Amino acid sequence: MAGNSIGKELKVTTFGESHGKVIGVVVDGCPAGLPLSEADFQEELDHRVPAEPMIVSARVEKDEARILSGVFNGLTTGAPIALMVENKKTQSSDYETTKDLPRPGHSDYPARVRYGGFNDYRGGGRFSGRVTVALIMAGIIAKKLLGRYDIDVLAYTRSISKIKTDKKFSAAEIRKNKNAAATRCPDLACAEKMEEAIIKARKEGESLGGVIECIALNMPPGIGEPLFDSLDADLAKAVFAVPAVKGVEFGAGFRAAELTGSQNNDSFLLKNGKVITSTEHAGGILGGLSSGMPIMIKVAIKPTPSIAKEQKTVNLASMENAAISIKGRHDPCVVPKAVPAIEAAVAIALADHMIRAGYLPKVLKEH
Numbered sequence: 001m002a003g004n005s006i007g008k009e010l011k012v013t014t015f016g017e018s019h020g021k022v023i024g025v026v027v028d029g030c031p032a033g034l035p036l037s038e039a040d041f042q043e044e045l046d047h048r049v050p051a052e053p054m055i056v057s058a059r060v061e062k063d064e065a066r067i068l069s070g071v072f073n074g075l076t077t078g079a080p081i082a083l084m085v086e087n088k089k090t091q092s093s094d095y096e097t098t099k100d101l102p103r104p105g106h107s108d109y110p111a112r113v114r115y116g117g118f119n120d121y122r123g124g125g126r127f128s129g130r131v132t133v134a135l136i137m138a139g140i141i142a143k144k145l146l147g148r149y150d151i152d153v154l155a156y157t158r159s160i161s162k163i164k165t166d167k168k169f170s171a172a173e174i175r176k177n178k179n180a181a182a183t184r185c186p187d188l189a190c191a192e193k194m195e196e197a198i199i200k201a202r203k204e205g206e207s208l209g210g211v212i213e214c215i216a217l218n219m220p221p222g223i224g225e226p227l228f229d230s231l232d233a234d235l236a237k238a239v240f241a242v243p244a245v246k247g248v249e250f251g252a253g254f255r256a257a258e259l260t261g262s263q264n265n266d267s268f269l270l271k272n273g274k275v276i277t278s279t280e281h282a283g284g285i286l287g288g289l290s291s292g293m294p295i296m297i298k299v300a301i302k303p304t305p306s307i308a309k310e311q312k313t314v315n316l317a318s319m320e321n322a323a324i325s326i327k328g329r330h331d332p333c334v335v336p337k338a339v340p341a342i343e344a345a346v347a348i349a350l351a352d353h354m355i356r357a358g359y360l361p362k363v364l365k366e367h
Contacts, residue, residue, distance in 0.1 A: 006238055008229075009355035010142065012348055014134035016087075018123030019095075024084035025134035027141050029355065030070070032078035033364035034144060041065035041140050045085070048136060050336045052182035055198045061089050065137055078362065083137045087130070095122045100317040101324045105305025112316065129243045129334055132341035139344020142351035145360055151350065154178075155214035155343035157185040157335055158298065160194035161201075164211070171217055184339040202332035205308030209244075210335040212299045212342050216350055219284065221275075221292035223353050230288025231295075231353060238345040239299055244334050245342075247300035251283025266293075297346065301338050306330035 005013040009029050016023035045063040050056055063085040070081030099121050102109035107127040111119045119125055143153060152171055156178040158164055165187035174186050181191035183198070194210075201208045224231035236248045256264050259281070266277035277293050284295035306326045315322040331337065354360050 006241065007348065007352040010145075010348065010352040012135075012138045014131060014138070016084075016131060016134065017120045017125040018087070018128035018130040019125070020087060020120065022084045022086055023131055023133045024082065025138045026080050026082050027070070027138050028080040029352075030076050030078070030081055030141055030145070031355070031360055031362055031364045032076055034076040034141070035074055036067070036071050036076050036081070036141065036144070037074055038065050038067055040144070041083070041137055044136060044140055044340060045133070047179050048133065048337060048340050050182035050184070052195065054202065055182055055195055055333060055336065056331050061085075061087070063133055081141065083134075085133055085137075098324060098326070100315055101313050101322055102316065103305060103324060103326055104311045104313060105302070109316075124243075127243060129331075129337060129341075132242055132338070132344075135241065135348070136340050136344045139340075139347045142344070142347035145351045146347060146354065148364070149220070149354070149359060150218045151354075152217040153214065153343055153347045153350065154217070155212055155339050155346070157181075157183050157191075157194070157339060158211045158213040160185075160210040160333060160335055161197055161208045163190065163193050163197055165190040171215075174215075178339070182336060183333075184336045198333045206332070207304035207307050207330075208333045208335075209246075209301045209303040210333065212301060212335060212339055214297045214299065214342050214346050216284070216295040216346060219290045219292065219295055219350065220359070222289055223350075223357050223359075224285070224287075224289040225353070225356060226288040230285075231290055231349075232283075232285045232288060234349045234353065235295075235297060235346060238349040239297065239342060242299075242338055242341045242345055244301045244304070244338060245299055246302045249283075249298040250285055251296050252281040253283075253298060256281060266291075295346075295350075299338075299342050301335050304331050304334050 005011055011028045013026045066084050068082035070077055070079045154174045156174050167187050169186045177186035178184050181188055183191045183194040185191035198208055232250050239248055264281050266279045266282050268275055269278055284291055284293045310323050310325045313322050313324045
């Protein structure tokens, strides 16, 4: 199964399946001399799953990262860093009765065809959202590297279904409030309405999607490698590694198609000796290179395909039409869990490009 690695200088390779023994990641190319311990991973892993039981799957695991290699005396050595967490609360029997019934909206059917039926179908196997734990662990390392230049990557929920907030948040507001709300929305009044909508959908045997916004602050200008390794292209590729992502926009995104050139262009101006733009329609990227303005990405997350309502499918063993009602433990909305995964994906792509641009040397010095 190819396609499990991303990055050129900071290369991230993930492994593991939803119901396998472990979920893991190997981060190769991390500079030597970065302080790193297992404790660095715990807070973020603890926040991966919201505490409100009615909006998440009943499968809640206490993920504890273990560093297997690449760290000595509390510092990275320059060797590949291997990390893993154990899968402790699997219920594989939930999938035995439906293994020949591909779930609508899932990868079950194309994965069975692609891998000749040898793929692990339990909980979606390699295609499960559970594998984003590996991405989050790699993202923690990436964010520590970016932090050496005060680059801050922050993701949060902008909307759930048709409930959305139009507020513009400061970085301080996002940090303070996003984990205070189970839906990961910094607008706490809106977050409460989102939560109510998710609970209602769950009771009706339905699910909801939403939009996650991610911003990266303090990126220096000129980072990127046009044309095929442009910064926005690599960011989009990293973000699409998160299951359930169906669309990505930078800045004005699709709305730019409705604007005139004068409306869409971000005028340059000088402020305190620094070149900035008066507006942010470009989302911080021009010609595939960072502009020095905040990088702004919106990510569309589809509704969870596992729902209790009866749906049509095909029995692949008998090749007859069939019906399926999905049992087991499933999230009525995966948006809250996807927030840290999107944040991690963005950080990984940015850190890779910072190394490629020479900002992060092979051996780190005090900074």
